[in-house]
Amino acid sequence: MKEILENIRLFFVGALDMQGKAHGHIENEASDTMDQFMLLCFGDLLGIDLPTTYYALELLPYLGEDLVKWNMRMSDKKSIWEEKAGKLDIDP
Amino acid sequence: MGKIIFFGGKGGVGKTSCSTAFALSKARSGLKTLLVSTDPAHSISDLFHCQIEHKITQLEANLFGVEVNPERESNAYITKIRKNLHSIMSPIIMEELNKQLDAASVSPGTHESALFDKMIEIIIDTSKDFDYIVFDTAPTGHTLRLLSLPEMLGAWMDSLIAKRKKTLTFKSMLSKDKGIKDPIIEILSKRRNNLTLARKIMIDGENLQFIFVLNAEKMPIEETKKAVKMLRSYGIKVTSLVVNKILPNENSDDFWKDKKVKETRYLKIIEEEIPVDNLYQIPLFKFDMDEYTINEMAEYF
Numbered sequence: 172m173k174e175i176l177e178n179i180r181l182f183f184v185g186a187l188d189m190q191g192k193a194h195g196h197i198e199n200e201a202s203d204t205m206d207q208f209m210l211l212c213f214g215d216l217l218g219i220d221l222p223t224t225y226y227a228l229e230l231l232p233y234l235g236e237d238l239v240k241w242n243m244r245m246s247d248k249k250s251i252w253e254e255k256a257g258k259l260d261i262d263p
Numbered sequence: 264m265g266k267i268i269f270f271g272g273k274g275g276v277g278k279t280s281c282s283t284a285f286a287l288s289k290a291r292s293g294l295k296t297l298l299v300s301t302d303p304a305h306s307i308s309d310l311f312h313c314q315i316e317h318k319i320t321q322l323e324a325n326l327f328g329v330e331v332n333p334e335r336e337s338n339a340y341i342t343k344i345r346k347n348l349h350s351i352m353s354p355i356i357m358e359e360l361n362k363q364l365d366a367a368s369v370s371p372g373t374h375e376s377a378l379f380d381k382m383i384e385i386i387i388d389t390s391k392d393f394d395y396i397v398f399d400t401a402p403t404g405h406t407l408r409l410l411s412l413p414e415m416l417g418a419w420m421d422s423l424i425a426k427r428k429k430t431l432t433f434k435s436m437l438s439k440d441k442g443i444k445d446p447i448i449e450i451l452s453k454r455r456n457n458l459t460l461a462r463k464i465m466i467d468g469e470n471l472q473f474i475f476v477l478n479a480e481k482m483p484i485e486e487t488k489k490a491v492k493m494l495r496s497y498g499i500k501v502t503s504l505v506v507n508k509i510l511p512n513e514n515s516d517d518f519w520k521d522k523k524v525k526e527t528r529y530l531k532i533i534e535e536e537i538p539v540d541n542l543y544q545i546p547l548f549k550f551d552m553d554e555y556t557i558n559e560m561a562e563y564f
């Protein structure tokens with residue numbers, strides 16, 4: 172139990188800290204913010220045990236397209252890594 | 264503010280019976296009491312010979328009852344979400360989201376959360392009007408985590424609201440439409456406020472108590488001990504234990520005599536290892552709970 176709680180806490184801390192400083196373009200930052208938002212809502216799709224999933228369901232009608240895009244990108248981890256790597260190259 | 268009592272314990276130990284008897288006893292001592300039954304199979308309607316259902320119904324001078332069906336609550340929630348989905352145009356996305364909702368609607372976690380949500384609603388709506396609000400079950404699993412760490416849920420919502428605002432800012436930077444009301448922020452803020460309010464009533468007001476029901480046997484004692492310890496480590500009060508279904512003292516049969524000796528030993532262990540303010544001991548009655556037995560049981564509280 173303790174361990175699970177700790178993991179969740181770390182997850183939240185991680186999600187909050189993911190906003191690094193090195194962002195160049197608004198589009199990138201916007202999509203990063205959106206990614207974090209989605210991860211907080213629907214992390215259980217990726218196997219992260221979240222006690223808040225029930226509350227997130229209510230947001231589905233207003234997130235539809237973004238969620239599906241996000242889910243597709245997340246299931247294709249390779250593209251995510253490429254995307255992040257690409258960003259590291261451009262950003263100062 | 265009324266006291267909020269959750270009855271915890273494994274299925275079948277006697278939570279519904281004991282919480283009903285407890286509520287009866289409080290009501291008869293002059294305290295205005297609301298009994299919330301969450302068990303569709305063992306409804307308090309049967310015990311009180313009336314149709315209680317989902318409206319608060321008066322049962323006695325000071326006793327009121329309401330029934331909550333977790334499955335119905337979660338179905339209503341999911342149905343409402345499905346209705347709102349209509350604004351989404353793309354059929355592919357609709358299908359994807361419906362799949363998501365199908366999965367959620369059969370998940371036990373969803374029923375649990377729906378029940379928790381309803382509990383919070385009842386607490387917010389009625390805690391001013393009653394001296395006692397008694398639930399015949401207690402949050403477990405995910406919902407217990409939410410209850411014991413409400414700040415976690417708060418952080419989750421705050422973080423979502425902040426990120427949503429940021430996303431909206433970016434969007435309005437990229438496009439021209441500004442200052443639209445955002446349903447996501449509205450939903451999250453409403454939830455945030457409700458939970459803050461419930462937390463205020465339950466935790467800050469120190470009105471929340473768990474009462475555990477158990478039988479005098481080895482495994483239940485171990486489990487209860489763990490549960491009590493955990494709740495206390497989160498600052499949630501466990502004031503009472505109910506040891507239910509205690510065997511009669513006089514037993515002619517050797518089998519029952521032997522059982523009784525063991526039971527006495529376990530009772531002593533309970534007393535020593537799980538210290539509480541009140542340790543209620545309820546005998547095993549000859550009959551299942553009915554309108555007569557429940558009155559008999561109420562005498563013990």
Ligand SMILES: Nc1ncnc2c1ncn2[C@@H]1O[C@H](COP(=O)(O)OP(=O)(O)O)[C@@H](O)[C@H]1O
Nearest residue numbers: 274275276277278279280508546547548551552
């Ligand atoms: N002290 C008791 N003596 C006899 N039968 C009991 C006693 N307490 C509970 N029961 C019976 O045990 C069964 C389970 O009780 P219930 O209160 O529904 O448990 P729970 O709500 O924990 O699942 C019911 O049939 C009830 O009538």
Ligand SMILES: [Mg+2]
Nearest residue numbers: 278279302305
């Ligand atoms: Mg029950």
